[in-house]
Structure formats: structure tokens, C-alpha cells
Amino acid sequence: MATRTLEAGAAGHGAEPRGKRDDDGQATYLVAVAEGLWEEMERDERVFLLGEDIGVYGGAFKVTEGFIERFGAERVMDTPIVEETIVGMALGAAMEGFRPVAEFQYADFMSSGFDEITTALARYHYRSGVPAPVVLRAPSGGGVRASSFHSFNPEPWFAHSPGLKVMCPAFPTDAKGLIKSAIRDDNPCVFLEHKWIYRRVKEKVPEDPDFLIPIGKAEVKREGRDVTIVSYGMMVHHALDAAETLAQEGIDVEVIDLRSIVPLDTEAILASVAKTSRAVVLYESHRFLGVGAEVASVIAQEAFESLDAPVVRLAPPNVPVPFSPALEDAYLPQVTDIEDAVRKLSAW
Amino acid sequence: MATRTLEAGAAGHGAEPRGKRDDDGQATYLVAVAEGLWEEMERDERVFLLGEDIGVYGGAFKVTEGFIERFGAERVMDTPIVEETIVGMALGAAMEGFRPVAEFQYADFMSSGFDEITTALARYHYRSGVPAPVVLRAPSGGGVRASSFHSFNPEPWFAHSPGLKVMCPAFPTDAKGLIKSAIRDDNPCVFLEHKWIYRRVKEKVPEDPDFLIPIGKAEVKREGRDVTIVSYGMMVHHALDAAETLAQEGIDVEVIDLRSIVPLDTEAILASVAKTSRAVVLYESHRFLGVGAEVASVIAQEAFESLDAPVVRLAPPNVPVPFSPALEDAYLPQVTDIEDAVRKLSAW
Amino acid sequence: MATRVKDKKAAAEQWRVGLSDDQLKDILHKLKLCRYFDERMEALYRQGRLPGAIYSGRGQEGTHVGVVYPLHDDDSLFPTHRDLSAQLTKGLELRRVMAQFWGRIDGYTRGRDGNSHIGDWQGNRTWTVMSHLPIAYPVACGAALAYKRRGEPRVAMAICGDGATSNGRWHEALNVSAIFELPVVWVVNNNQYAYSAPNPLEFPVPTIAERAQAYRMPGVRVDGANVLDVYQATGEAVDRARDGGGPTLIESVSLRWRGHAGHDPAKYVPKELLEDYMQNKDPVKRFEELLRSNGVVDDTTVKELDERIQREFEDGYEFAQNSPFPEPGDVTKGLWVEDGYWTSEPGRGGGTQT
């Protein structure tokens, strides 16, 4: 058995991630995820982590820094580069009573474990009745000049794979509350962390070890009367920025942060559209069959009578995420694009 | 090198699939695909086939029966059970000037080759400028009591993977014309054959070796004034059946068969909805982020002003395809479900 | 099964590899049951009386019964489509297996899956088979990891065919099991064909067992025609895994007597090869003869056994036909654990006709 000397590690000193909050007690999104993982590992010994470079190294983004010192190499398990087997192993251990949390180094590499995720993990319970409490965590999304293979948003693929719950939080508090809920959930969960948000957004995140955010519930991040923006992930932050500008022009935007993609909180979406009668669906995955296609379809079918204007989708084009800053900026919806779309819609 | 004795083969005698038409000269959908493959192999020596059991055995569904005798084991290449490598190999050979057509035994096993399809094959040209003329063929869809692992509709996954053209023909003529177009196309194409249709639907299929159906063009399979049904694959046949019944009730249904999913013929969809003002989007993949979500979103955004009623989606629920006839019938939209949906919509 | 009785007779007679008369008879029962079941189901399939597909394991009963017999009840088994006989040996009930084939509510998957895509995790620790090859190999690593982590003397066994060994997951799982010294037994049921593909089209080496070297684990090739050889070799591997000695690769060689599935006449299999195996390497016949010649069974006991098996089959068939279909409305239930579908009695209102 391959054993590792921890002395060689660069993974911190087994100190709680809570110690990484800033002087005002604010946690970044990254630290918030780490806190959630840590607390659940303290709470339930069946929880363990597995993945590439998560132990001695502390994870490519350092989310699990310090974990191996606290929880040991058995519960913070470094694996070879075998995505299919990481997922399969997590499923097998879950079937035997553990609650594994597997990290993908980038969400992009979920396609390398795709069959075990969408065939084995997703479909096992519906056919057998055996619970498979596995969490798959992965840094997703673009905006960081990482090009096609380190910027992907795989949530539409998994949202179209029945049996997986899918979460894409945009704020530290939601990230912490949702990772904890995912770990406690008896179903397989895909938990997508946004790498652009990781170190950019801070919050006073709750410290109560039983603080949870329910899976499948959206949240209104900004109330407004005129136009609804339905979004999630990095785009929520852009939407909120756009809303500020638009407010100065007298357009009052409501921003819905889906937080979970599966189950989708259609109630929250419809309630908002019933109020505003206008919806922009804003998302970061490719436009064609991206998450917003489901959202827009739900609105078109269920909110038809309250709509005063077309349901507008705003999303990147159907091409791989490009590297060059000039191209990536053209690829991703920018704050000004959002402002333009809302202006146009509210003038409809 | 593994060599095979053809004597042991059960693959027919190298006779043209055209000989398998019935006495009236009609070809099943399956024979139509075979004709298309055969003609393109006759026409262009760069075309070759690879996949599991396609040579000596003639393919799990016997589409390539007789091919190895005519074209030899090099152009009808049996491979091990290595979906990732089948796709990768096809890409490599395409980069060196061949035009490979890879068969998946079932579309379900495309998830076993997912990374090479969605990462390597789909994204290579956009980043390098190197054409990758590969066709991936696979029998997809349900309705044949084959349960979860032999009934899947993977088209939404691939439609959300930029760089792949995706086709799902419903009729023999379209199947033949599209497989030929796909083989002649310089881009990677995912060609999904519907196994329920394979031997159920016959047509007098054109014999002209240059007969092609353009990729990305829908067709109106039935003209009507009252309600548009947008569909593809097996569901087109159900839609046409429903339309007959509804006609007797005085509801005149227009049935659009998309034929291609990517590129999507939004023009044809919008033209029809402009006429009827009412749309049912009917599809066989899971409802959530199935192809119809894109179609409905396009209608909601682009045809808002002509709509007299909500855009209705009719599709299977978000669960794995079940085996038991009782369950599969409940899972798949039935003709009567379509009739009900149209009735309700036309009474809106 | 599984308890190695070391009575005097057993110790004296080497051929019985430590098994008691009762155990030997039990093995014969299992072999014959699997054979009979396979034959009868194929006949029903041909008569159009069986929905879906069937994957005959005939000719491979020596492998299936032999590898599973050394397992304990709480050891886990991860088989494929071809290994229903292994699942039966591990303890699936014929009644529920047959209800599964007919899509009934009493099937192990409550009608959600058919034929050998079956399993009973809570009961017999058998994986509900999935098609994608060999998708359960990595999963077996996870179960084994759980045993090791908790210090339980348990073993995971995974079976796949010769063809599945060419797939990437096979390599990953063996590699990982060796790195982490997991208590797994890897079984390859080498029936010489993967659908129409013979071994040389699947791998360039003469045996699969020798590939064990690439994973620094023992590799053993056994003759699937001799159930006791299979039993003994696998037993050693199981013991080793249980004792913390890590994984083993077992290649058990036989021939697929029937086509890949019910629809396949398997014309690509040379006649002489097939005849040789059917006549000279029939694991069921061989074992019956072994027991006869050693006086463990005779005409009467074999006749009794055959009749018992027939009754078991008829009983299962009856049960399956009378079991209702699932209620159509339940199709959306049981996706999420919290809806309670799988922990409550299922609706039985589906009727027995479709």
C-alpha cells in the first residue's frame, strides 16, 4: 500500500478552515466550502474525501488544505488519475455505508468519469433501492483565462442525467450550507464550485454547525418590480452589478439565484415572473441546451399569461471556451450585455 | 495482428443492402441506413467503418451485414470493447485523411466514450483548424422493452457539446439522405438511429447515389393550421398518428420533424408557429433539458408575438427508462397523451 | 456454503478439496439448477413468451458456481449480464428472478430492469447489474475499501468477461486495487468470445491471467470445466484477500455455448470448438460424473435432484406469472431516497396483463 509521509506535505497544519477567515470574520467562498466539509467530517465519521492531490497537497485550489493532518490519509485519500474509478469507488463505499465526497481537480474532468457518474451513480438507486450518498465536488466555470479544458460548465449534462442533484452556489453562505446539505443528503449530488468566485467573494458565513441551505431552493438576491433575472453561479454577481446601474436608470431588477439546478425551484421562478412579467434568463453554460433553456421553457409554459414580453436568454455562444482575454470576454456575457438586454426588455 | 476467417461469418454475402428492399422496392429505415453507408463506401475509399461486431457479425442490429465481404476487414473493422479508443482512433484516422464511421452498439454506450467524443472530437477543430470528419452512428431510443441501458436518448448531451452536428432522422429517406450527408460533411457528426423505427417504417427511398438530405433542415411532415407539433425521431410517428385522430375532430395539426438537432432549424419552427400560434414540443429524451427545452425556449423568445397559448412540452419524466411494459408505457408519451395535449392547447 | 468442513472423509480424499458430501451435493444442485434455468428460459424466449433479452451462461456454470461458492454471505459480488448463475449461487430466489424477467413488481428491481440486470444488495450483497462493461469493477474497489477501512473480514468479488478486459475501467480498477491492497477478487469469465469477437481480437497476450503481473498481484488461470478447480483457486484468493493479502486475478476458461444473446445464432463460433466443449468440457456433466464415481450421488439421488429443480422452476414460473406489473403511476417514484418508495410496500395494482 502506498503510504505517504506527511512531513513532505504542504497542506497546512490541520487547523480548521475557520481560522482562514479574515479579521472581520468573513469567509471567502473557498473557505466556506472548506468549513462545510470540515464540519461534516467532524460530525460524521462516515464522511471521507477522495480525489487527486487533495491530501498531502491540499487540493489544486487548496480547499482541503490542512485536512489530511486533522483527519488522516484514510479519510483524505489521494488517488491516481482515474476519474471513472474515483466515482465508482465512491459509489461502492457509499453502498457499504460510507458517505464519500470526491473531488474532481476541475469540473472539466468530470467527462473523464462520465459513465460512472451518469450510468452507475445516477441510476443505481432507481433500479435497486440502494441509497448512494455520494458528493462529487468540482471547480467549474470560466472568467479566469484558463481556456477550454479548465473552464467548462458541465451542469447541463448532469441536470439531464436523472438521479443526480445538482448545485451551483454563488455565495459563500450558500456554498457552505449547500455542501453540508449535499453531504447529509442520501442521493448522489454534483456540487459545482465556481473558481472565479473562490477568492473574490467574502461573507460573514454562519458558524452554527447545523446551518444548512436546503437543496432545491432558489433565493431572491435582490428584489425588484420591473424585470426578473434568473441566474446562478458567477452570472449572479454580474446580474447584481447590472441591477445597480439599472436602478439608477429607474429599472428595478429582481435577481433570482437558483443555487440548485436539480431540483429546480420553479415556484420561485414563477412567483417572480408573476410579479415582473418580464424575464431574462442568464447563464454561463453554452446557450444551446444550457440550464437557461429549461428555465425559459418552464416560464413559457407555466407563466404564459403573466408575460408581457418574450423570455430572453443571455448566455455564451456554442463554442468551446477560448483562452485569449479578447475572446473570453466576447464569449462570456458581460455586465453591460446584461444591462442592454434588460433595457431592451423593459422597453418592450 | 488478429485475423478473422470470413467463412465463420454470419454477415451475408457481400450483396448490396438495396437487395433487401421488399418486393415493392420499399426500404426499411435500417436498410436505408445500410444503403447510405454502402453507397458512400463505394463512392469514397477514405470512408471506413469501425466498431464492435460490425464485421464478421454484421452489427448488433445487422446494419452492416454483408459489408465485410464486399469491403474487406480493413474497411469494416471489428474492434475490442473500447469506446474511448474507437472514437479517438476515428479522430486520428480522420486527421490523416480518412473518413471514419464508428458504430456504437447502442447509443447508451456513448457515455463510455464520452470524453473522446465531447472533449477530443468535438473541440479539436475549433482550436486547431484541423477538420475531423468522423461520423458516430448509434441505435438510440426506447419503446422496445430494453430498459435503462439500451434505450437512452443521448442527443441532449451532444447537442450541448459544441463542435458536433447531431441528427435524429425518423424516416428511411431522411435516414439515408442524412447519413450520406454526414459522411460527406467535414465536421464530426453524431448520427442517432432509432431502434424502434428500424424495422417498423418503410419507404420508397431514392436510389440516386447523390441523393442527400441537408443537415440542419427540418421538414413539415404534415401541414396544418391549428397547432404545431415540433418533434423528431420516434415521436414524429406518434405525432402523425395523433394528428389523424385530431383531424377527425376538426383540429388541423402541423407536424415538424426536426431531423437534425444541431444545427437546429429555428426558421422552420418559427415559420410554423407564426402560422398556427400554438406549439407542442414533443420529444423522447428526459423532459428536463431534453431537446425540447431548446425548442420551447427559441419559440418563447422569437415567436412571442405570434403565440396565442403557452408553449407546451410533452416528454418522458426525469427517471431512467424502465423495463416493465407497464412502466415503459407510462414513461413514454403515448399517442393519446399527444392528442390530449393538443386538444387542451387548441381549446386555450 | 462457504464454511469449509474439514471432516475425516474430506481430509482423506484430496479430490473433494475439503468439501463435505452435503456441500458437494449442494454444488451439484446449483450447477444443475443454473443449467436447467438457462435452458428453460431460452425455450420460453424462443416461444415468444419472454419479454426483453436473455444472455445464456450455459457452459460456464463451472466458473459461476465455482467462483462464488467460497464467498461468505456478507461478501459482495459484482457480476455482469452473463453471470446470472453466479447470482443464483450467491442466493437470489428463483421466484423473484423470474418475476424480474417478466417485468413484475416482485422482481428484484420492481420491474425497473429486466433479465440478468438484477441484484439484491440488501439481501445477498449482489450488485444490480448494469450493461456498461465493466462498470462495476471500480465499484467493487469501493466496497472493498469499506471493508478494509472498517477492518471487516470481508471480500468483494467482481466478474467480467474476456472482452471487458480490454476496456479502460478494467485497468483502472485492477491498478487501484493493487495500490491500495484492497480485499478484492477479480474474476474474468473467459468464455472465449465477446459477442462475435474471439480472444485474439480483444488482447494480444495468450492469457489474461498473466496480465496480473502488470498489477503485481497473483494471476491464476483455471479450467472452468472443473468446478472444484475453480472453487479451490478462487477459495485461496478469497482467503488471501480476507487475510489482508490484497487482490488476485482469476481467469476461468470455458466456452460460451450459446449466442451472445437470445437472437444470436453464433455462427462465428467454429463448430468443432463448440462440439468439443459441449461433449468433453461440460462442467455440469463432469461434476455429476465425479460425484457418481465417488459414490456421493447415484441414479436415485440425481433423479430426485432433477425433479426438485423442475419443481423449483415451475414454482418460480407460476409465481412470476401471478405477480402483478408495477403500477404505471409509480414510474416517477423512487428516484430520490426521500420519497420512500423503496422502503415501503410497492403498489400492486398493475394487473398481470399488459
Added chain:
Amino acid sequence: MATRVKDKKAAAEQWRVGLSDDQLKDILHKLKLCRYFDERMEALYRQGRLPGAIYSGRGQEGTHVGVVYPLHDDDSLFPTHRDLSAQLTKGLELRRVMAQFWGRIDGYTRGRDGNSHIGDWQGNRTWTVMSHLPIAYPVACGAALAYKRRGEPRVAMAICGDGATSNGRWHEALNVSAIFELPVVWVVNNNQYAYSAPNPLEFPVPTIAERAQAYRMPGVRVDGANVLDVYQATGEAVDRARDGGGPTLIESVSLRWRGHAGHDPAKYVPKELLEDYMQNKDPVKRFEELLRSNGVVDDTTVKELDERIQREFEDGYEFAQNSPFPEPGDVTKGLWVEDGYWTSEPGRGGGTQT
């Protein structure tokens, strides 16, 4: 490169494995260029002057130059993120490589990808690198299949790291190449780490080369510190593949001197190990000394060479900075072949500032 000059001197002096003075100097140039490029780019990255990521190949130049040098121009190369030095050896232009790093239109991917995710298929038959490991291994099988089918005396070479060998695709590709006797050379650049994972966490065998047995192909382990050893062993494999002898597995051993990527201080690598390699197994220094001691180069020629390399770098840097960014509106172009983006001159109106 690649033409094996068999002049008298070459024949007489075994150490030079058949290479002429010019070829030896060419190799030294490549080694030093790769080293210099790697060092300078890292410095620019640390200064925050380089967008994206860098994956240093320092310490592995013996592998990179050695395996590629035997290839012909029309042989193809399928490397990974770590193998920019191999791509440079195969003939990529420094100018365009640097334009790629800065996301400019003159980069080989027209700004669509960055750093070592580069390639020039039409020019040098090098694969435009993808991250997913080892995704190009199966693709190399396809190129090799094409050569074999057309009877062309060409070879495909794929490189991946030690860590990538544990992935399923690695197994599939090796297996398939052996079954179909494809003209491929499989190179594993064993730099002893996969990100933070040392070899024992990636495979249970002492060497990767011995796994070749599982695919019935020759497996050779060479010392990446000696570029000529690597060259010779690979040359034999390339010749064999070209002559129809099928695939070979080459494991070239070195140590990754730097972290996995620019941000990684690699504290998990033991200091002594690193020092040993840097001091005693530096492939560039070793080769320079070999040429010096054999009188092929001296202070003057080495100095000239170093200056030339500096100039090449400065020229490339200049070129890259002056190359415009792609036009934003072109982001949707070139997905489909028929839009002609890749066969026409790209728009150059993106400016040089973002």
C-alpha cells in the same frame, strides 16, 4: 534531424550513436533552447507578465529531445501539457509559441488556447494538446492506423506522464495498438510525480516499462538524463514501428524539477531527491559536457549558442507582444469547417492591449 548520418567518425565513435557533429550540436541547441525558454517563461510568469498557466518541463529535456529526435517530419507526435520541449524539438516556431502564450492571433491556436495546449498538425504533425489525460493516446492509434492502411513508412508517437498511465485510456490504446500491430511508439515521461502523487501512488509495479509485457510489446526503460540513450532506444522503436514491427513502450525516467504548474512550490518533493537530480542528472549539462569532452563544442561555440538562443527568445517575445489579439467578433467562427475561418487569414484588428 532524423537522418542517421553514418560517416566514418560516427561509425568509429560508439558514444555518438551514429550522429554527426552537426546533429550533436543541433541536439545541444534544442536542449539548451528548451531549458532557456522554460526558465525565462517561468520568470515572466512570476513577474505576472504571462496570462494563464505554465507547466515546466525542466529536467526532462533529455526525454523530450531524445524521443523526438528520431522522428521524421511526417511522423506525428501526440504530447501532453508537459511536453512543450518535445513540440519545440519537432519544429514549432518560437515566435508562434510565444504568441500562443500571450493569447495572440499568431499563436498556433489563434488565441483559442494557451501555453502548451499547442500543436501544428498541418506543419509539424503535432497534436494540439488537450488536458484530459491521456486523451491523445487513442488518437495516436488512429493516425498509426492510417499509415498502416496506406502502407506509408510513417510512425505515430504519443507521450504522457507517469500519472496518466493509471488512466483507462492508456490501457485501451496500448492494447489496441498491439492487437492491430500499429506503428506507434508509446512514450512515458516518468518524471516521478503526477502533480503531488509519487510513482507508488500511481502504480504498484517498480517500472512502467515492464507493463509492456501485458501488451506483448517490447518495453524499454531509459535514463532521461542521457539524451543519447533516450535517442537510441527510441530510435530503435521508431525504426521497428516503421518497418512493420508494431508498437513499443518507452519509459524515460527523470525528475520534475519544478512544481506541477507555475503556482506549485512542490514542497512534497524531497529536497535531497531534487538536489541529486539537479546536480548530478541534469540532461543539458551532461550533454554539454559530453560534447566538450569529445571536442565537438568548446567555450566559444557554447557561448555563441547561448547567445543565439537568447536572441531567438527575444525575437519571439517581441513578435508575440506585437501580435494582435484575435478580433472579439471572431469568437464564434471556425467551429464548423465550412465557415472557412481556418482556411482564410484571420482578422487582426484585436489590438495588442486588453
